[in-house]
Amino acid sequence: MSSALKWMPLVATLALAGCARDGYFDDRRADYVDAEESAPLVLPEGRDTRRYRDAMPVPEATGAFVSQGEEFRVPPPRALGAGSGVEPGAVARREVGDRRWLVVGAEPSAVWSELERFVEERELEVVRRDASAGELVTSQARLSVRPGLQRGASELRCEQDGAPLEGCLRALARRFEARGATASASSLGVQRPEDRVRPRLTREGGEWRLAVPFDLERTWAELSYQLESDFAVAGRRELVARDAQAHAFVVDYLTLSERSAGLLGALTSLGGEAPQRIRLVLEAAGPEQSVLRALPADERELSAEDRRELLERVAGLLG
Structure with missing residues (x-):
């Protein structure tokens, strides 16, 4: 082996050491200590929020300390991917025995606004409307909205005399799936996720x-x-x-x-x-x-x- 080649490992080691401030590895603790906070990124007001989500989401801790x-x-x-919470704008069904309802991936305020439009467009006769309770009664059915168990979700029911109306639930599911549950907030008084x-x-x-x-x-x-x-x-x-x-x-x-x-x-x-x-x-x-x-x-x-x-x-x- 050439004498020049014999010295190459040592030269490489010295070169790497020269790039470090302390020994062979760069100690970057000082970088974090001296780091300065920059202004937060501001996105355009008219953006479509459905196109944005966290690139590296951190799951929140649940349960008591x-x-x-x-x-x-x-x-x-909670592990990412654990369970099957309803995605924003999505619709899922729940049932217990003969009871059935929808879970919509949107806050109750948005679901209520869309529900009001649903009733208006179908020209249904409204017998009673209680936004604070999330209840809208027509001559055909009782429609109700309440916060879901999952964060940012709502439960939507359509019943007559306590029994679910399958045709009504299907129509509501199609509507929310098509609209993506993007209705604007209304006067429905609900607990915000951080307050629940x-x-x-x-x-x-x-x-x-x-x-x-x-x-x-x-x-x-x-x-x-x-x-x-x-x-x-x-x-x-x-x-x-x-x-x-x-x-x-x-x-x-x-x-x-x-x-x-x-x-x-x-x-x-x-x-x-x-x-x-x-x-x-x-x-x-x-x-x-x-x-x-x-x-x-x-x-x-x-x-x-x-x-x-x-x-x-x-x-x-x-x-």
């Missing part, structure tokens, strides 16, 4: 529970939909069964303690991970309150920490 002695644990954010009460973890008698600020029927329908979508990963989390009469679900879930044991086993070349069968039971706790409990459904014990972690994930699906 849990204090465990002197330690402080921040609840994990979210599901929160509570502890009674040493048992973690999830308090949901929605009635039993709506919570069951949304939770059934979300679990079917999110609990579909073999060996990690799977929806095994659901009982509408008992308002209960059976899931196979790889608990936090099992994941921790599996990591230790992988490091020491021991054993593997095994999901645990768990029963999720939903109970009414008042007119607009429900409680979700996690109970073991096999011979294994379900620790308090594992219950808390599972319920925290479910809270993210309802958030």
Whole structure:
């Protein structure tokens, strides 16, 4: 080998070191300390908001902050893609038994405005109109709008004598799908997403529970939909069964303690991970309150920490 070639690795190393301020690697901590904040980007007023979305969205943390002695644990954010929330402008159906309604990806104020236009264009006779309650009664049906369980969504019902009108729901679904739910805001008084009460973890008698600020029927329908979508990963989390009469679900879930044991086993070349069968039971706790409990459904014990972690994930699906 040429003597010149022998010196090339050393020359390259020295060149790299010369590019760094401290040693072989550039320490950029000072860059963040000395950084200055610039003015925020301002987009044109007349832009089509449907064409813009976050390039790198950060999921929000849902659930309550849990204090465990002197330690402080921040609840994990909902995983991107977890569950199947309704996209802005989209329409989905929900049903429990013979009850059916629509979930629209728009704030109730926008849905109310579009609903008023729907009634006007069809020349329906309005018997009663209550914008604050989101209720519009015609001689043919009772139309109602209320905030959905998902952030930025609304529930839209069309009923007659308490029974859903399928033709009306289909017509409304077609309309909102075509319009993209872009109606302007109206006088409908609703809670803004940041003001709404979210599901929160509570502890009674040493048992973690999830308090949901929605009635039993709506919570069951949304939770059934979300679990079917999110609990579909073999060996990690799977929806095994659901009982509408008992308002209960059976899931196979790889608990936090099992994941921790599996990591230790992988490091020491021991054993593997095994999901645990768990029963999720939903109970009414008042007119607009429900409680979700996690109970073991096999011979294994379900620790308090594992219950808390599972319920925290479910809270993210309802958030």
